[in-house]
Amino acid sequence: MKKLIAVCSVMCIGLLSATAALAAGTVKIGGLFAVTGPAAFLGEPEKKTLEMLVNETNAKGGVNGIKLEAVIYDTGGDATKAVQLATKLIRDDKVAVIIGPSTTGESMAVIPLVEKEKVPLISCAAGIKITDPARKWVFKTPANDHVAAEKILNHMAKQKQKTIALLTVTDGFGASGREQIKTLAAQKGFRIVADEVYGPKDTDMSAQLTKIRGIKPDAIICWGTNPGPAVITKNVKQLGIKTPLYMSHGVASKKYIELAGADAAEGVMLPAGKLAIYDMLPKNDPQVKLLRDYDRAYKKNFNVEASTFGGYAYDAFLLVTGALKKNGSRAEQIRNGIEQANKLVSISGIFTMSPKDHNGLSLSAFEMVKIVKGDWSLVK
Structure with a gap:
């Protein structure tokens, strides 16, 4: 009987060990x-x-x-x-x-x-x-x-900017951003005075920006991911457009500044995660x-x-x-x-x-x- 109990104990220990090893495993x-x-x-x-x-x-x-x-x-x-x-x-x-x-x-x-x-x-x-x-x-x-769009529009409201020229890329990200901005702008009392688009592989957006320049909006919002926004930033500089330029969170990395050039990107505003500016945050910020x-x-x-x-x-x-x-x-x-x-x-x-x-x-x-x-x- 003692031998049987001992054998069962050994078997149970082995089974538990095997189960634990299986439970641990690799994911x-x-x-x-x-x-x-x-x-x-x-x-x-x-x-x-x-x-x-x-x-x-x-x-x-x-x-x-x-x-x-x-x-x-x-x-x-x-x-x-x-x-x-x-x-x-x-x-x-x-x-x-x-x-x-x-x-x-x-x-x-x-x-x-x-x-x-x-x-x-x-x-x-x-x-x-x-x-x-x-x-x-x-x-x-x-x-x-829509969170990024709202962040931009809230800042624009503080600056008393009311008319917006949109320039968005024709991909999923751009289409979604365009839709969110237009919806929120209507809710918050902004007016979209230009609604231009560009292709993901386009290398010059001077035509759209020249049209926007003639309309004289209070601000331009560009929605896309590089390289398009960097090209647009350069074009804005080349055309001498002084209208405030906002970018989406889709360019919130130093790569954007590198592609656009520091001189052209000077003054551009955008919503960014806290990683970009963590050294400027209060020390008690939980992140x-x-x-x-x-x-x-x-x-x-x-x-x-x-x-x-x-x-x-x-x-x-x-x-x-x-x-x-x-x-x-x-x-x-x-x-x-x-x-x-x-x-x-x-x-x-x-x-x-x-x-x-x-x-x-x-x-x-x-x-x-x-x-x-x-x-x-x-x-x-």
């Missing part, structure tokens, strides 16, 4: 980023950030003993390729969650797949339609573009320490400062690891944990998700900044 995190192509300024820092965080976490023993593996593919910013690679991540690589894609168009293309396959997606793109209406398996970390630590770690690893766009992947990583700690490692457990995030201090802001809000950020996610002498300045 695969998929990454879909535009590492090359026109949107590389988004995808490259996102990829590097995710790789850096996975390495740092594994070096510390993982998440509750769970090791992480990043399986990352370069979409090149192409929506069709993004769907193909998302399919590969889910069916071949067996990832538990996907971070990305980098752009709104890619994200919208991938949504039907992840909803069907029941794998959580945390997009790194800003278009409001990604999470509005809320879909069970889809989240995103950049603040909704300051994390922002500083991220910037320093990124500089140490890659010899350049961290960008707001890499921060989107950082946010997604914190949401995933928070879910792993709280709920477990299966896809549905991760999804539930992301949706339960409450007052999560991150790079882009403080996230509070809910079944009806899969973005979880408010106006406080942005600060209005102005470019002064080739650098960011906080607009008071």
Whole structure:
């Protein structure tokens, strides 16, 4: 009898050990980023950030003993390729969650797949339609573009600027921003006096800007991601236009200043995440320490400062690891944990998700900044 009890004890201990090892295991995190192509300024820092965080976490023993593996593919910013690679991540690589894609168009293309396959997606793109209406398996970390639009319009109201010339790119991000600005402008008593567009690959917008110059608006709002906004900034300078120029959060990195040139970009204003100006924030701001630590770690690893766009992947990583700690490692457990995030201090802001809000950020996610002498300045 004693021998039988001893054998059973050994078997139970072995079973528990095996179960614990299985429970720990490895969780695969998929990454879909535009590492090359026109949107590389988004995808490259996102990829590097995710790789850096996975390495740092594994070096510390993982998440509750769970090791992480990043399986990352370069979409090149192409929506069709993004769907193909998302399919590969889910069916071949067996990832538990996907971070990305980098752009709104890619994200919208991938949504039907992840909803069907029941794998959580945390997009790194800003278009409001990604999470509005809320879909069970889809989240995103950049603040909704209507939040950025409202931040701009609130600043314009303080400056008593009432008439607006719009110049937006004809892609998913631009179309969404255009729609949000027009809706909010009508609600807030602004008047759209010009509504111009440009293509993602256009290399000169002088014709649209010449037309805008003749209309004499109080302000110009450009909505797009580089290189277009940088070209527009140069064109504004070349045409001698003195009208205040606002950009979207889609250019909130030093790459924009580099592409446009410090002289042309002087005085341009835009809503930006706090990462760009963390050293100007009050020391008691709850995000300051994390922002500083991220910037320093990124500089140490890659010899350049961290960008707001890499921060989107950082946010997604914190949401995933928070879910792993709280709920477990299966896809549905991760999804539930992301949706339960409450007052999560991150790079882009403080996230509070809910079944009806899969973005979880408010106006406080942005600060209005102005470019002064080739650098960011906080607009008071």
